[in-house]
Amino acid sequence: MTPTPQPNTAVQPPTVENVRDTLGIGWREPRLSWITRTTADGWRQGIYELELVNSAGKRLSSVARESDESVLVSWPFAALESRERVGVRVRVAARSADRAHPAWSAWSDVTWVETGLLDESDWTARFVSPDWDEDASKDNPCAVLRRPFELDGPVRTARLYATALGVYEAELNGARIGDQVLAPGWTAYDQRLRYQTYDVTELLHEGANEFTATLADGWYRGRLGWEGGRALYGERLALLAQLEIVMADGRVFTVATDADGTWQAAPGPALRASLYDGETHDARIRPENWHGVRAEPFDMAVLAAPTGPPVRRTEELSPVAITTSPSGKTVMDFGQNLVGRLRLTVDGAAGQEIVLRHAEVLQDGELAVEPLRTAEATDRYILRGGAPETWEPRFTFHGFRYVEVTGWPGEFDPDAVRAAVIHSDMERVGFFESSDELVNRLHENAVWGMRGNFLDVPTDCPQRDERLGWTGDIQVFSPTACQLYDSAGFLGSWLVDLALEQRADGAAPSIVPKVTPFADLAAAGWSDAATVVPWTLYQRYGDKGVLAAQFASMRAWVDHVAELAGPDRLWNTGFQFGDWLDPSAPAGQPQAAKTPAEVVATAYFAHSASLVAQAAAVLGLEDEERQYSQLAAAVRTAFQDEYVTSKGRIIGDAQTAYSLALQFALLPGAEQRRHAADRLAALVRNNGHRIGTGFLGTPLICDALAENGHLETAYRLLLERGCPSWLYPVTQGATTIWERWDSMRPDGTVNRDGMTSFNHYALGAVVDWLYRTVAGLDCAEPGYRRLRIAPRPGGGLTYAKAVLRTPYGPASVAWRINGDELVVEADVPPNTTASVDLLGAGSLPDVGAGHHAWTIPAPKVAAARFTLDSWVSELRGDQRALEIFKDAMLRYWPEVAEHLERPEADAGMDLTLRQLGDLAPRGQELLAELEHRFLGYADDNV
Known part of the structure; x- marks a missing residue:
């Protein structure tokens, strides 16, 4: 019997691990995934066949297996060697009773995979630095290194393997190599330094050639953190480059960095290249006065191939408006708060200096630079003169929407300027839209916030003197990150550094990589990124490998907290960030939230212990599953005994306290959960449906409400436009997520608390709820x-x-x-x-x-029902109810009607309607009317 061909079934080329760039991978046995496209309803894979071909396209081997697995499938072929290039393709067949004659799809296209240098012995190059002394306590001109060489014939293939202590850009014969920005990126350099692999075949030619590379401070030697620390990893920049050329006749010619006298170095035209302060480039300077180079010792064993996406230029934006500030300066508005830098094309006299100052917002028509703190965010370009010239900084980035330009020769031409958007080159995977344009803009603000802050590490903000890998921010945002972009490789790579940076006692850092005294601080909700982020990646991508790789880190963190908490299982000592930036926190005390820090810390202790238990179950570690399940249960009991009443009231009586308890399964009884959810909803209503959570409560509160009988309250919280709320920044023209709910005050002034960013993704964590609940697309099984x-x-x-x-x-x-x-x-x-x-x-x-x-x-949603036991403050969340109340009060007690409807009335007195009636001169008449009208209002709005 001939099987029926599969209707319109095709397979996309396999993908390798979590990378799109498969040149220079570091896996000997990379896992493979593929996606099937078909019009057949209910299609399920029953069998797959993988085929391996060599670089010439000749078939080497194939493997067919009866399996429905198509995601992160184990490599079925022989392990790869260094520099090995192979192709792999796949075909599939649906489940069928006729297993002997499967109806195969066509073969997919071939995915080419090439390994990098997998062994330390593969490296003949050594790190070299310019043979002159520099003062690492200040900015220095960027050094250019060069090496001329001759080729006596045509080239078949050529690969460059390169990295740096610092950041670098390389060229062959004047042409830039690759399109990466700020390579090799930022890792825990002393424990893991990534190298890059480039195909440079087309850049070489027979005869004279020249390799050059420019070095800049980057994260390695530049200043990092608000303390202004410099040279935190080392005082000398260095280049490692190994150019391997296979000639047409099969000979191999290698050009490698060393100190044998063939390499030279000289100061280049980039006079300063600071991530925070900007780049100064004098185009009149040509490298001259060449020096030698000297070898720099470095442990070659820490070199590693990248496992995540590189940083690239991903988009260009033009100015949408040009204005003149009150001080007479030209200001460009790009219409979007972005991260990147400008590219100029300009014609002017030699020596003319153009100055570009960057800022996220304007204040009274001028750049608001106070939120930058000590970061200058200023680029300078000194013209060479004589012809039009194009320039873009290479070794810095800024967070900005507005740029002030001075020194432009002649009349300013906005068409001569473009903003290059820069971030890790992840693939966009999630899209959301609704009938509410403000919600749609909120979603896009989260997208842009992620783009700006996913720049090799998940940073907190891109504009001021910080830009650090705060673990708390990504802990709360990682589910949303996975909804918006393919974050598996990016976050998986960062987690490697988190584990490397953990202390011997298991304490996970609050900042990764660790570069400030605060970085070593272990804190709830921040250090819990060690457990939450791996579990999120497993849930969203079905990758058991990330759990296996991080399990030691996960359990070490929980073991550390267990030591801190002691036998009573309450984590109630030491500094905590707590529910950071609770909108009610006093000025200058962002950690002083309504929810007590010990409630937050103990809740996260229980949550992380539970995640370790679940990870152990996935990995088949029965003893560890039992151990951490018991620990999680003990912490939950301690939490209940110490912080929760028998009816479900939680100490602190705050939105975050109830959200944590509900979402982390800390309340065992149904009645307790109902009471806690009702109280949470009441707190939201009493606050006029304005948000009352900081970083840790924000991603949980809508789920806590919606999953416990208060969906409409969750929606009203989402859709509130007053300050503080998610939509308040949108109504103020925000194009990214703000650090604070009120980074811009309602009066139009910038919050001057000393820590204000307009691009800080944490509070955008609600976007995950938009996908899962509002639209209703969720995962029921991992991946x-x-x-x-x-x-x-x-x-x-x-x-x-x-x-x-x-x-x-x-x-x-x-x-x-x-x-x-x-x-x-x-x-x-x-x-x-x-x-x-x-x-x-x-x-x-x-x-x-x-x-x-x-x-x-269509669902029928009841309007909020108010009774005589409702609080007066609850009415502020319902405009119609407030009108009913005001109308009745004006007739029965006019002298206090206006006062009690104001928000500030809560501070001095809050009463139920029944208590209010007991005080009113015509109280019984007032109560009777309110009861009648509220009942009718509810019935009419079902």
Whole structure:
């Protein structure tokens, strides 16, 4: 019997591990993934075949297996050697009763994989630095290193393996090598230094050639952190370069950095290159007065191939407006707060200096530079003269929307300026839209905030004298990061450094890489990135490998907290960041949140212990699973005994306290959970549906409400526009997420608290909720092998849609309210299934791959019900209820009507409506009318 061919089934070329750049990988046995495209409904893979070919395309071997696995499949061939180049392709067949004659898809295109230098012995090059002394306590001109060489014939292939102590850009015969920015990036340099691999075949020619490279301070020697520390890794910059050339006749010619007299160095035209302060470039300078180089000792064993994406220029923006400031300066507005630098094309006299100053916002028409603190964020270009010249800084970046330009020769030409957007070159995978344009802008603000702060490490802000890898920020944001971009390689690489930087006692840093005295501080919610981020990557990408790689780090952190907490299992000692930047925190005390620090710390202790137990279960470590499950249970009991009443009231009585308890499963009884959720909802209503959480409560609060019977309260919290709220910055023109809920005050002035950023992604963690709950696209099994379709319309939205490229292919959920009907549509990728949970639709069957649609009655949402036991402050969250209250009060107690509706009334007196009636002169009449009108209001709005 001849099997029926698979209808319109094709396989994309395999991907390798979590990288898109497969030249110079560091895996001997890289895992492979592939995505199948098909129009066949319910398609499931039953068998796959992988084929290996050599660099000439000749088949080496193939492996066929009956399996439905297609994500991070183990390498089935012989382990690769250094410099080995092979191609791999795949074909698949659906599950079929006729296993002997599977209906194969066509072969995918070939993915070419080439290893880098996998062994220390592969390196013949040595680190070299200019043979002159420099003062590492200040900025120095960037050094240019060069090496001329001759080739006596045509070239077949050539590879450059390179890295630096500092940052570098290399050229061959005047042409730039590669497109990476600020290579080799930032790692724990003394323990892991990445090298890059480049194909330079087309840049070489027979005869005379010249290799050059420019070195700059970067993170290695430049100043880092608000303390102004310099040379934190070393005082001398150095280059490591190994150029391996295979001639057409098979001979191998190697040009490698060494101190044998063939390499030279001279100061170049970049007079200063500071990440914080900017770059100064004098185009009149040509390297001359060449010196020799000297070898710099370095442990070659720490060299490693990259496992995440490089930093690149990903987009260009033009100015959208040019204004003249009150001081007479020309100011460019790029319409978007971004991270990068400018490229100029200009014609002027030799020696003319153009100065570019960068800032995120304007204050009274001038650049608001106070949020930069000591960062100058200023670039200077001194013209060579004689012809048009184009310049872009190479070794700095800025966070900005506005740029002030002075010294431009002649009339300023905005067409001669472009902003280059720079960040780690991750692939965009998530898209969201709704019927509310402010929510859509909030989502895009999170996208831009991530782009700006995912610059080789997940930084806190890109503009001031900080830009550090704060662990707390990424701990709360990692789920959202995975919704927006393919973050597996980026975060997996950063986690390697986190583990390397952990102390011997297991304390995980608050900043990775560690570069400030604060970095070694172990703190709840920050150091818990050691457990939360690996677990997030496992959940979103189905990668057990990341759990295996990080498990020792995860358990070491929890063991350290167990030591700090002691036998009572309460972590209530030492400094804590707590619910950082709670909007009620006093000025200058961002850690002074309403939720006590010990409540936060003990809650995270329980959460991290539970994650270690779950990771152990995934890895088949039964003893460890049992150990940490018992520890998590003990911490939960201690939390309940110390901080929770029998009915579910939690010490601190704050939004974050209840959100932590509900989302970290710290309340054992259903009645306790109901009471806590009700109290959380009341706190939100009493606060006029304004947010009352800092960094740690913010990603949890909407889930805590929506999953516990208060979906509409969650929506009203999301959609609130007053300060503080998620949409307040949007109404103020924000194009990124702010560090503070009020980075810009309602009066239009910049918050002058000394720590203010307008590009700080942590508070954008709510975007994960937009995908999972508002649109209803969630993962039910790790890696989206099984999806959950569960939209929860509300808040007056009439439409929402989320699209996500999962490891199995694109998935989407969209819903729209048409009159009394709710229409839901979903796309499920091949080789997956989805559960369906539509409120009011009863039990729905699971669905397989393909397009699906459901039409059900639109949900009827009851308006907030107010009783005589409702608090007066609750009414502020409902405009119609407030109007009813005011109307009744004006008739029965006019002298206090205006006062009690004001927010500041809460500070001195808050009463229930019943208590208010007891005080009013005509209290019983007032209460009777309110009770009647509120009942009618609720009934009319169902």
